[in-house]
Amino acid sequence: MKTLIAYSTTLGCTEQCASKLKEDIGEDVEMVRISRRRRFNLQQYDTIIVGGSIHEGMIQRSVHKFCDSNLAVLMQKQIGLFICCMDSDANEQELIAQAFPDQLIEHALASGFFGGELNIKKMNLLQKIMTRKAARLKKEPDIDFERILEFARKIYELGSDDNFEGPIVHM
Numbered sequence: 421m422k423t424l425i426a427y428s429t430t431l432g433c434t435e436q437c438a439s440k441l442k443e444d445i446g447e448d449v450e451m452v453r454i455s456r457r458r459r460f461n462l463q464q465y466d467t468i469i470v471g472g473s474i475h476e477g478m479i480q481r482s483v484h485k486f487c488d489s490n491l492a493v494l495m496q497k498q499i500g501l502f503i504c505c506m507d508s509d510a511n512e513q514e515l516i517a518q519a520f521p522d523q524l525i526e527h528a529l530a531s532g533f534f535g536g537e538l539n540i541k542k543m544n545l546l547q548k549i550m551t552r553k554a555a556r557l558k559k560e561p562d563i564d565f566e567r568i569l570e571f572a573r574k575i576y577e578l579g580s581d582d583n584f585e586g587p588i589v590h591m
């Protein structure tokens with residue numbers, strides 16, 4: 421079973437989560453960074469996982485565009501959806517609902533929230549000021565690796581292809 425993880429990242433955390441997910445799923449997984457200008461051939465994949473991160477309450481615009489312009493193909497695939505963010509008070513369901521089209525959420529095998537990390541070294545001055553002001557954002561890295569593994573398991577268990585080997589469980 422061929423899987424694509426299509427992600428958007430601003431400061432690198434979502435890419436890190438996508439890499440961990442790729443490792444957990446195991447064989448035949450590709451990763452691609454979503455860019456607004458790039459076109460994708462999605463037909464070759466059985467499963468497509470889409471992820472992005474929340475900045476000022478919104479997922480990257482490129483993720484919206486990717487989902488909207490490929491919705492018909494995505495609806496024919498096994499789908500996973502995930503987001504990264506740092507607001508400990510955030511409502512997971514609301515964030516997912518804002519980030520992805522309703523149709524895709526209903527169709528998804530798994531949707532999840534993987535936590536996040538404020539990568540201060542990669543921030544520009546404005547991003548540093550904005551995150552310093554937002555007292556609600558956690559300061560320590562808080563990526564939920566267990567959740568990523570759980571997400572990989574869910575995709576495996578609910579996916580229909582017999583050839584899918586399943587997630588690697590790291591001991």
Ligand SMILES: Cc1cc2nc3c(=O)[nH]c(=O)nc-3n(C[C@H](O)[C@H](O)[C@H](O)COP(=O)(O)O)c2cc1C
Nearest residue numbers: 429430431432433434473476477505506507536537
């Ligand atoms: C300028 C800025 C604004 C952010 N706004 C939010 C926010 O509104 N809600 C939230 O939960 N996290 C917010 N975050 C935290 C990011 O979602 C978190 O750091 C995430 O891991 C970033 O992923 P990325 O490195 O893939 O972009 C913000 C981070 C930055 C730098």
